[in-house]
Amino acid sequence: MKLQALRIPSGWKINWNLFYEQDINEDNYMDEFSSxxxxxxxxxxxxxCLELIWYPKGDLKGNYILEVFNLCEKYNPKKKIVEKVPETLAPQLTFESKNREEIVNKIETLVMELKPYK
Incomplete structure (x- = not known):
């Protein structure tokens, strides 16, 4: 099983990737779409920050949900460092689709066109 190819410019960090080059079906919905x-x-x-989920997880009738979050600096007392974390639980943009190619196109557009959050 291959990871989905994405054109992502420098500056972006992959934090987590289980986005496979495969559409949901009867054989894989409990594996590839359960995270x-x-x-x-x-x-x-x-x-x-961009986050992609399949919701409801493990459901053939679900959708991809792509969300954009703003990052802000927050002190982590356990690590004693300042980290960049999502500003709120509310996304700045949400895009839903059942179509993997639509999601790929939206991700590739966003990583090229998103303006900095200040």
Whole structure:
């Protein structure tokens, strides 16, 4: 099983990737589509994070949900460092589709066109 090919410019970090080059079907819905997060990428220079999920997880009738979050600096007392974390639980943009190719196109567009969050 191959990971989905994505054109992502430099500056973006892959935090998590279980986004496969495969559409949901009777054989794979409980495996490839049962994770809470399929893809997580971030760009600390732009202060943006993209998260891709399949919801409801493990459901053939679900959808891909792609969300954009703003990142802000927050002190982590356990690590004693400042980290960039999602600003709120509410996404700045949400895009839903059952179609994997639509999601691929949206991800590739967003990583090229998102403006920095200040």
């Amino acid at each position: 809470s997060t399929l893809l997580s990428i971030s760009n600390t220079q732009l202060n943006r």
